[in-house]
Amino acid sequence: IYAVAAGEGDTNYIDYYQKEYNKVFKEYANNPTSIANMLEMSEFYSAENNPMRNLALAMQYLLDAEEKYLALVNDNSRYKEVNKLIKQKITVASIRKLKTRIIDDLYKCIDSEKILFHQCDDYIEVFAFSNQVLEALKHYKAELAYRKTEELNTIEAYLEFVGSYAN
Numbered sequence: 001i002y003a004v005a006a007g008e009g010d011t012n013y014i015d016y017y018q019k020e021y022n023k024v025f026k027e028y029a030n031n032p033t034s035i036a037n038m039l040e041m042s043e044f045y046s047a048e049n050n051p052m053r054n055l056a057l058a059m060q061y062l063l064d065a066e067e068k069y070l071a072l073v074n075d076n077s078r079y080k081e082v083n084k085l086i087k088q089k090i091t092v093a094s095i096r097k098l099k100t101r102i103i104d105d106l107y108k109c110i111d112s113e114k115i116l117f118h119q120c121d122d123y124i125e126v127f128a129f130s131n132q133v134l135e136a137l138k139h140y141k142a143e144l145a146y147r148k149t150e151e152l153n154t155i156e157a158y159l160e161f162v163g164s165y166a167n
Contacts, residue, residue, distance in 0.1 A: 017050050035072070036088055038065035039098070046102050055106050056119070056126045062102065063129070066095050103133055110140045117144045 024044045028037040038061045044050065045058035069085070069092070072078055085091075106127065109115050115123060120141040127133045142165045149161040 013049055014051050017047070017052060020044060021052060033068070035065045035069050035085060036090060038062070038068070039090060039095070042098060042102075046098070046105060048105070055102055055109065056122045059099070059102050059106075059126050062095065062099055063126070066099070069095060103127075103130065106133065107136065110136055113144075115140065117141065117148070120144070 021044065024037075024040050028034075028041050031037055042058045042061035042065065045052065045054045045061065047053060069090070072085075073082055073092070106123070120137060124134060124137050124141070127137060145161055145165060149157045
C-alpha cells in the first residue's frame with residue numbers, strides 16, 4: 001500500500017510517510033505483541049519510496065511476526081486467533097511472500113550500493129538466517145572496505161584491509 005500511495009503523484013511523500021509512521025507506530029506501541037502490527041511495521045519500513053526505509057528493521061519485525069505466527073499455528077488450542085489472522089489475509093504464505101520481497105529489495109540495494117558501510121553489520125546480523133544473503137552482504141561489505149582502502153592508498157590501510165578481510 002505504501003509504494004502505491006507515494007507513486008500516485010504525491011509530491012509531498014515525506015509528509016505522507018511521516019503521517020503513516022505516526023499511525024502505524026501508534027498501533028504497534030499500543031500492542032507490540034500483535035502479529036498484524038509487526039507486519040505493518042515491516043511493510044512500512046520496506047516500502048520502496050519511504051524516506052525512512054530500513055530493510056534490516058523491516059526484516060527484524062517480519063522475523064518476529066513469523067516466529068510468533070508459527071508458534072500460534074502450532075498451538076492447537078488457539079485456532080480462533082489463527083482464523084482471525086487468516087481473515088486479515090495473514091498466512092504463512094503472505095509472510096513468506098513479504099520475506100522474499102524484502103530479500104529481493106536487499107539485493108537491489110546491494111547492486112545499487114544503497115547500503116552504507118556502517119549499516120552492513122546490522123544487515124548481516126538480521127539476515128543471518130540465509131547463508132546466500134549473508135555471503136552477498138559480507139562480500140559487499142568487503143568491497144566497500146576495499147574501495148575505502150584504495151581511496152586512502154596507504155600501506156597501513158592495505159594492511160588493515162588484509163587483516164580484516166583475509167579471504
